[in-house]
Amino acid sequence: MTKNILKMSPAFADIIPAEYRELVDNGPYGRDVGVAELGTFKELLEEHPLCAGCGLALALRIFLASLPAPEDTIVVGSTGCSSLVFPQAAVQNIHSLFGNQNSVASGLKRALKLRFPDKDKDVIVVAGDGATADIGLDMVMHSWFRRENITTIMLDNEAYANTGGQESGMSQQGTVLYMAPKGKNFPKISMPELAREAGCVYVAVGTPAQPRKLEKMLKRAIILARHVGPTYVQIMTPCPTNYKFKNNETVNRLKGLEKDGVFKPREYITAEAQEALNRLEEVSK
Amino acid sequence: MYVAIKLDKEKCIGCKMCIFVCPEANVIAFCPKSKKVEVNEARCKGCGLCVVACPKDALSLDNN
Numbered sequence: 001m002t003k004n005i006l007k008m009s010p011a012f013a014d015i016i017p018a019e020y021r022e023l024v025d026n027g028p029y030g031r032d033v034g035v036a037e038l039g040t041f042k043e044l045l046e047e048h049p050l051c052a053g054c055g056l057a058l059a060l061r062i063f064l065a066s067l068p069a070p071e072d073t074i075v076v077g078s079t080g081c082s083s084l085v086f087p088q089a090a091v092q093n094i095h096s097l098f099g100n101q102n103s104v105a106s107g108l109k110r111a112l113k114l115r116f117p118d119k120d121k122d123v124i125v126v127a128g129d130g131a132t133a134d135i136g137l138d139m140v141m142h143s144w145f146r147r148e149n150i151t152t153i154m155l156d157n158e159a160y161a162n163t164g165g166q167e168s169g170m171s172q173q174g175t176v177l178y179m180a181p182k183g184k185n186f187p188k189i190s191m192p193e194l195a196r197e198a199g200c201v202y203v204a205v206g207t208p209a210q211p212r213k214l215e216k217m218l219k220r221a222i223i224l225a226r227h228v229g230p231t232y233v234q235i236m237t238p239c240p241t242n243y244k245f246k247n248n249e250t251v252n253r254l255k256g257l258e259k260d261g262v263f264k265p266r267e268y269i270t271a272e273a274q275e276a277l278n279r280l281e282e283v284s285k
Numbered sequence: 286m287y288v289a290i291k292l293d294k295e296k297c298i299g300c301k302m303c304i305f306v307c308p309e310a311n312v313i314a315f316c317p318k319s320k321k322v323e324v325n326e327a328r329c330k331g332c333g334l335c336v337v338a339c340p341k342d343a344l345s346l347d348n349n
């Protein structure tokens with residue numbers, strides 16, 4: 001896709017919504033803008049219905065600014081809070097049945113490889129922790145076993161936030177939520193380590209409290225999925241609504257969890273992926 | 286009641302910390318000319334994350 005497809009016919013210019021016009025005139029398509037330039041270009045995201053202070057919304061804002069080629073990106077989503085954002089985002093999006101996201105993405109990536117053999121189309125899965133680590137776990141793991149060239153991103157708010165606060169496999173042991181009154185009785189799943197063992201060539205755990213670092217992780221994951229194999233990024237995204245903290249505390253909470261050692265950002269990369277990364281980062285210099 | 290942040294332009298040093306913590310898109314813009322930020326109050330949900338992040342107390346949440 002080129003920017004031309006977004007251009008509007010001059011005859012309709014006066015009835016096109018202002019937000020769309022801004023996107024055409026000052027959007028990120030085909031430009032070298034990223035997280036550092038936020039605030040100086042029209043973001044791909046429009047007003048969305050997520051709660052005030054939502055960590056997941058902040059992560060998605062950074063994610064959308066980090067895309068290396070938004071015009072050639074297809075985001076495959078799943079039911080959850082994140083799926084309420086994509087109708088307001090100017091990227092191509094498929095909303096799949098809850099849990100099926102990695103299967104849908106696998107098929108899509110294969111079809112796009114056949115249809116556009118000379119072009120990189122980034123297929124990126126963006127889903128919640130419930131969709132990734134619980135209900136969709138078999139589809140997620142098998143897409144990794146099959147070494148599909150897709151990026152999987154988990155927005156980890158440690159709960160089923162969208163359905164009112166049930167515990168997920170990613171909740172910490174002992175967590176009490178609106179619909180988990182007795183407290184969770186088993187520990188958080190080590191998803192990054194599972195991903196590493198299951199065949200992901202690059203795995204990263206990041207936080208929107210460090211937007212530049214998170215951008216780097218996301219870019220690496222997307223580029224390596226093009227050239228080497230499956231990649232996984234887990235983003236910690238606290239939920240003020242279900243975890244009952246003030247909505248101006250989201251970022252401080254992230255920093256606090258990291259300081260207390262409860263949340264540990266980390267990265268794993270295979271030798272093959274590291275070699276490819278060195279080569280690619282050399283070229284882009 | 287509509288809650289939105291207020292910016293005291295005098296105090297802003299243009300560090301952009303507020304832009305990096307805002308969960309809403311296109312609320313806070315950076316003006317390269319004045320090297321300060323500008324706020325689109327109509328898009329703000331009033332979470333206050335930027336108020337906490339601002340090192341110069343240039344942003345405040347006014348509850349009316």
Ligand SMILES: Cc1ncc(C[n+]2csc(CCOP(=O)(O)OP(=O)(O)O)c2C)c(N)n1
Binds near residue numbers: 056079081128131132
């Ligand atoms: C097949 C199917 N099962 C269950 C649901 C109900 N459901 C909707 S959202 C959701 C939880 C989502 O949790 P998560 O993936 O963590 O996303 P979050 O809302 O926390 O971002 C569930 C169980 C559904 N929509 N479809």
Ligand SMILES: [Mg+2]
Binds near residue numbers: 159160
């Ligand atoms: Mg969740």
